[in-house]
Amino acid sequence: MKPVDEALLRTLAPTGIGVLVRRGADFAAAEDAVQDALVEAMRVWPDDPPRDPKGWLVTVAWRKFLDAARAETSRRHREVRVEGEPVPDPGEAVDDTLQLYFLCANPSLTPASAVALTLRAVGGLTTRQIAQAYLVPEATMAQRISRAKRTVSGVRFNQPGDVATVLRVLYLVFNEGYSGDVDLAGEAIRLTRQVAAKTNNEEVAGLLALMLLHHARRSARTSPDGRLVPLAEQDRSLWNTGLIAEGVDVLQKALTRDRLGEFQAQAAIAALHADARTAEETDWVQIVGWYDELVLLTDSPVARLNRAVAVGEADGPRAGLAALSELDPGLPRHTAVAAYLHERDGDPATAARLYAEAARAASNLPERDHLTRQAARLNVELRS
Amino acid sequence: MSRTSDWLRPRSEHGHNGPYRTKENMMAKYLLLKHYRGAPAPVNNVPMDQWTPEEVSAHVQYMQDLADRLEGTGEFVEGLAVSPEGTWVSYDGEGRPPVTDGPFAETKDLIAGWMVIDVDNYERALELAGELSAAPGAGGKPIHEWLELRPFLTHPQTITE
Numbered sequence: 001m002k003p004v005d006e007a008l009l010r011t012l013a014p015t016g017i018g019v020l021v022r023r024g025a026d027f028a029a030a031e032d033a034v035q036d037a038l039v040e041a042m043r044v045w046p047d048d049p050p051r052d053p054k055g056w057l058v059t060v061a062w063r064k065f066l067d068a069a070r071a072e073t074s075r076r077h078r079e080v081r082v083e084g085e086p087v088p089d090p091g092e093a094v095d096d097t098l099q100l101y102f103l104c105a106n107p108s109l110t111p112a113s114a115v116a117l118t119l120r121a122v123g124g125l126t127t128r129q130i131a132q133a134y135l136v137p138e139a140t141m142a143q144r145i146s147r148a149k150r151t152v153s154g155v156r157f158n159q160p161g162d163v164a165t166v167l168r169v170l171y172l173v174f175n176e177g178y179s180g181d182v183d184l185a186g187e188a189i190r191l192t193r194q195v196a197a198k199t200n201n202e203e204v205a206g207l208l209a210l211m212l213l214h215h216a217r218r219s220a221r222t223s224p225d226g227r228l229v230p231l232a233e234q235d236r237s238l239w240n241t242g243l244i245a246e247g248v249d250v251l252q253k254a255l256t257r258d259r260l261g262e263f264q265a266q267a268a269i270a271a272l273h274a275d276a277r278t279a280e281e282t283d284w285v286q287i288v289g290w291y292d293e294l295v296l297l298t299d300s301p302v303a304r305l306n307r308a309v310a311v312g313e314a315d316g317p318r319a320g321l322a323a324l325s326e327l328d329p330g331l332p333r334h335t336a337v338a339a340y341l342h343e344r345d346g347d348p349a350t351a352a353r354l355y356a357e358a359a360r361a362a363s364n365l366p367e368r369d370h371l372t373r374q375a376a377r378l379n380v381e382l383r384s
Numbered sequence: 385m386s387r388t389s390d391w392l393r394p395r396s397e398h399g400h401n402g403p404y405r406t407k408e409n410m411m412a413k414y415l416l417l418k419h420y421r422g423a424p425a426p427v428n429n430v431p432m433d434q435w436t437p438e439e440v441s442a443h444v445q446y447m448q449d450l451a452d453r454l455e456g457t458g459e460f461v462e463g464l465a466v467s468p469e470g471t472w473v474s475y476d477g478e479g480r481p482p483v484t485d486g487p488f489a490e491t492k493d494l495i496a497g498w499m500v501i502d503v504d505n506y507e508r509a510l511e512l513a514g515e516l517s518a519a520p521g522a523g524g525k526p527i528h529e530w531l532e533l534r535p536f537l538t539h540p541q542t543i544t545e
Contacts (some may be wrong), residue, residue: 112411145459364540
């Protein structure tokens with residue numbers, strides 16, 4: 001018994017789909033056949049590892065495709081149109097894998113569907129793994145993927161796509177990835193690296209840098225007991241310097257090309273945090289400058305809110321509160337930011353009240369617990 | 385890397401890219417909560433035991449069909465019903481068995497069951513809650529039952545600053 005090299009197996013998924021599509025299979029059928037072959041590989045390879053994993057996978061997937069096509073045809077009492085002998089492989093003239101990314105991120109798909117389809121067809125994850133990661137039943141995830149494939153069934157496989165759509169999907173996998181036995185953040189980085197290697201686009205590099213710089217802080221972001229550790233309180237010796245160096249390098253090369261986008265701007269902010277040996281050393285003035293860029297690029301209320309925090313650090317809490325007062329109080333985390341700035345401004349009573357209010361409005365449990373602890377800490381101080 | 389990070393100085397030149405994600409367009413799980421009591425009175429307010437057997441069957445079928453359809457759309461997470469009879473339980477000190485009491489007739493809120501959905505946005509959650517509330521009751525007419533729609537707390541996002 002030899003454990004299956006799952007990482008290798010997963011990289012073969014898009015290759016296999018590409019070969020089957022070029023042999024005449026439609027995308028949905030090719031994707032199903034490759035998924036079946038992947039599941040079989042997991043079962044068979046430990047006892048009987050193939051000498052040529054790619055050849056094995058393509059052969060098995062092609063056989064699964066033919067079986068399915070014959071079953072389908074006999075159901076419909078039609079002639080088998082696909083011959084048993086595979087047509088000669090025309091070679092990878094176009095990059096199948098990149099085409100698959102475009103297809104799986106097609107704008108006609110909802111974000112959740114695009115994420116699921118990308119993880120299966122390009123990421124090579126099984127339906128079960130994706131379902132576990134997003135905490136839904138396997139049957140539901142299977143249906144979500146089938147529907148996604150029906151939605152894109154009219155899209156030509158070699159239709160040129162917009163790389164920005166792919167980046168949004170990969171960002172989601174990284175940023176909103178849940179639990180399960182698959183490391184979705186790591187998977188998002190693997191896929192983004194792959195897209196970066198196949199394209200020449202500053203924003204792909206920007207997103208990759210952003211992921212690497214945030215991934216570098218992973219072990220410092222939560223305490224051993226599962227608490228959220230805010231950036232200012234993180235043990236910076238836990239930050240992964242290798243990932244930071246790589247992220248900085250990727251970002252630096254992208255920025256020299258002078259085609260700024262939101263992911264490069266976000267990565268620049270992350271790089272400035274990474275550059276500070278202590279929280280006090282943070283170059284907040286430059287960070288405010290990057291938030292200004294980000295606001296101009298995206299006009300996003302979330303960017304404006306984060307800018308108010310940075311202004312509070314750069315120019316003092318009063319300036320931060322002034323920036324905050326221009327924003328919609330209904331924004332997520334608005335009250336939490338207000339609480340923080342009021343505490344910095346020497347008003348613990350208001351801060352405690354706002355922290356408690358922010359905790360009630362928090363959209364996730366670790367954040368709610370964190371905000372509740374902040375309120376509790378100030379209330380203890382106020383009583384003594 | 386240099387402390388001054390000259391290369392990181394922002395320059396004003398702008399391309400364009402996609403929008404940030406906000407709460408409104410994030411996929412999320414929602415709880416649709418049904419109550420035995422505690423919810424406002426529905427339009428078609430006839431207790432189930434006053435319906436005809438066919439109306440009961442039609443109601444049960446409607447709920448099952450909706451769950452099946454949501455599985456088909458990739459939005460169903462789970463659905464469960466709970467008995468109206470329950471017991472209140474509380475810790476009673478070290479080494480002692482938990483103390484039990486109730487049920488308390490004065491408890492205003494009595495949960496009957498729930499459905500959990502995983503949808504693209506709040507509007508879709510509202511739409512599905514509306515469908516669930518339209519389940520047929522007496523006379524085969526929609527009950528217009530008041531359901532409580534509540535978002536689940538999520539996992540924290542990785543990128544927050």
